[in-house]
Amino acid sequence: SAAEKGGWSSFMAKEISEQPEAVANTLLGRSADGAVHIPELDGLDDTLRGIERIVILGCGTAAYAGMIGKYAIEKWARIPVEVDLSHEFRYREPVIDERTLVLSISQSGETMDTLMAVKYAIEAGAKTISICNTQGATIARESDAVIYTHAGPEVAVASTKALVAQVTAVYLFGLHLARLRGTLGTAEASVLLAELQAVPAKLATVLEQHAEIRELAHWMSDTRSVLFLGRHVGYPVALEGALKLKELAYIHAEGFAAGELKHGPIALIEPGQPVFVVVPSPRGADSLHPKVVSNIQEIRARGARVLAIAEAGDASVLPYADKVFTIPPASAFFEPLLAFAPLQIFAMELAAAKGLDVDQPRNLAKSVTVE
Numbered sequence: 583s584a585a586e587k588g589g590w591s592s593f594m595a596k597e598i599s600e601q602p603e604a605v606a607n608t609l610l611g612r613s614a615d616g617a618v619h620i621p622e623l624d625g626l627d628d629t630l631r632g633i634e635r636i637v638i639l640g641c642g643t644a645a646y647a648g649m650i651g652k653y654a655i656e657k658w659a660r661i662p663v664e665v666d667l668s669h670e671f672r673y674r675e676p677v678i679d680e681r682t683l684v685l686s687i688s689q690s691g692e693t694m695d696t697l698m699a700v701k702y703a704i705e706a707g708a709k710t711i712s713i714c715n716t717q718g719a720t721i722a723r724e725s726d727a728v729i730y731t732h733a734g735p736e737v738a739v740a741s742t743k744a745l746v747a748q749v750t751a752v753y754l755f756g757l758h759l760a761r762l763r764g765t766l767g768t769a770e771a772s773v774l775l776a777e778l779q780a781v782p783a784k785l786a787t788v789l790e791q792h793a794e795i796r797e798l799a800h801w802m803s804d805t806r807s808v809l810f811l812g813r814h815v816g817y818p819v820a821l822e823g824a825l826k827l828k829e830l831a832y833i834h835a836e837g838f839a840a841g842e843l844k845h846g847p848i849a850l851i852e853p854g855q856p857v858f859v860v861v862p863s864p865r866g867a868d869s870l871h872p873k874v875v876s877n878i879q880e881i882r883a884r885g886a887r888v889l890a891i892a893e894a895g896d897a898s899v900l901p902y903a904d905k906v907f908t909i910p911p912a913s914a915f916f917e918p919l920l921a922f923a924p925l926q927i928f929a930m931e932l933a934a935a936k937g938l939d940v941d942q943p944r945n946l947a948k949s950v951t952v953e
């Protein structure tokens with residue numbers, strides 16, 4: 583009903599607006615004195631010090647949260663991390679043992695593919711932790727421990743606030759692990775935590791661009807194909823932007839790692855092809871900004887219509903972009919938390935412009951409890 587949607591036109595619109603709180607609530611009670619401590623993992627300290635590798639599992643959007651988690655956990659906790667789609671994992675006799683931690687990510691906690699993959703891992707003797715948004719869900723109950731995301735109930739089929747909460751949780755987990763394993767200095771770890779804590783306020787300012795994004799979406803409502811590019815943690819953001827557009831607006835969309843362009847996808851670029859590009863911050867010694875700008879120049883030279891998501895104040899993309907949506911300054915790892923929203927709003931508004939039901943896209947279920 584309209585009341586349940588709190589004045590918004592759809593549950594999806596409402597849930598996008600709730601993202602700052604979803605991040606803030608997921609952070610609550612999980613740090614003290616500038617250090618991350620996840621109370622739910624108490625009792626697992628020795629296990630987490632002893633594991634040799636991590637396998638992250640999920641499907642769809644949850645798997646993209648997992649991909650982002652891999653970058654962060656490897657960088658901060660220096661443990662090899664593999665990310666797999668639950669259904670690919672469970673049917674290929676993966677090599678795992680008691681020194682493997684299987685970290686599953688699921689909003690519903692009921693996704694059959696992920697549940698079966700977790701059961702496989704338990705049988706193989708692996709330790710299991712789940713990141714889950716639904717209290718008491720089956721996957722949470724099966725796992726050795728659960729880190730709940732506190733995004734609140736997500737009703738729209740398209741996952742939005744649960745995703746930012748999942749990324750927040752996986753980052754907290756990475757920082758928790760880094761503390762236990764002594765792989766990050768306390769000062770460095772507290773700077774990262776402070777950046778995470780600054781996300782809700784920054785995300786609220788990104789949402790203020792809603793009307794501007796809607797205008798672009800309406801203008802592009804007869805578009806047949808959209809591409810998305812990103813590097814590093816911006817790559818899963820590109821994949822997510824494409825998934826949202828497929829599932830909501832039924833438009834052909836693909837996400838690529840920008841570095842792959844010349845290995846094939848650049849052949850798709852023809853005059854007028856819209857391409858969203860997730861541009862990393864230009865600040866920071868190891869910034870991939872110059873690489874992404876050169877990717878933009880390559881596609882622009884072939885006639886692409888470039889729609890950039892870039893840091894506020896980054897003038898370097900302006901000459902090459904048809905449209906720029908800005909996110910507040912944040913270091914590389916925190917950009918995805920800010921860059922998802924414009925892509926979610928774009929897909930939702932494009933679907934709305936086509937007269938589609940954004941909460942219940944065709945052929946999809948909120949929770950895939952069958953194979």
Ligand code: AGP
Pocket residue numbers: 641642643644687688689690691692693696739740741742829946948949950
């Ligand atoms: C996201 O918009 C999707 N509808 C879908 O990919 C979803 O994220 C996936 O089915 C996993 O669901 P879960 O998080 O409940 O396991």
